[in-house]
Amino acid sequence: MSxxxxxxxxxxxxxxxxxxxxxxLDHYFGSPSTSQFKLVIIHAKSNAxxxxxxxxxxxxxxxxxxxxxxxxxxxVDKVIEKAKELCKSKGVTNVSYEVYEGDxxxxxxxxxxKQHATLLVMGSHGYGAFKRAVLGSVSDYCSHHANCSVMIVxxxxxxx
Numbered sequence: 001m002s003x004x005x006x007x008x009x010x011x012x013x014x015x016x017x018x019x020x021x022x023x024x025l026d027h028y029f030g031s032p033s034t035s036q037f038k039l040v041i042i043h044a045k046s047n048a049x050x051x052x053x054x055x056x057x058x059x060x061x062x063x064x065x066x067x068x069x070x071x072x073x074x075x076v077d078k079v080i081e082k083a084k085e086l087c088k089s090k091g092v093t094n095v096s097y098e099v100y101e102g103d104x105x106x107x108x109x110x111x112x113x114k115q116h117a118t119l120l121v122m123g124s125h126g127y128g129a130f131k132r133a134v135l136g137s138v139s140d141y142c143s144h145h146a147n148c149s150v151m152i153v154x155x156x157x158x159x160x
Contacts, residue, residue, distance in 0.1 A: 005118040007037035010108045013079050020123030020153035021083060025090040037119070039095045041083050042111050044104035045076050105141040112146045120146050124154045
């Protein structure tokens with residue numbers, strides 16, 4: 001039996017991301033036993049707290065950093081748990097979950113290299129041109145820099 005190709009799914013805490021994960025599970029793992037892919041779900045944990053705390057003087061700084069780190073860990077755990085529940089509800093159990101700290105764009109591109117992925121899938125936040133120019137687009141960056149095919153899943157369902 002040949003080894004399965006790696007599909008990396010890059011997840012964040014947005015509804016767009018979970019819609020894209022569900023779409024991916026339905027289309028690529030509809031029958032988990034016959035799927036041609038090994039699923040690796042990655043999440044990039046923000047390290048923005050390190051930047052925002054640089055100007056904080058005094059002894060309370062450690063307490064604030066600890067609280068921020070605890071909140072970030074709780075948010076990461078919530079994302080991974082929700083992804084696990086969705087995978088389980090779709091009958092997909094052979095999944096690995098990885099969390100990295102840093103800029104999502106670099107984390108995702110590096111994970112593609114490390115895992116020798118053949119496909120990277122991620123959701124689209126649906127930003128317009130202005131927001132994308134100001135905030136940057138992780139999916140746009142990955143589509144230009146990842147060393148594999150990149151699928152960006154858009155949620156075309158009407159908003160309620």
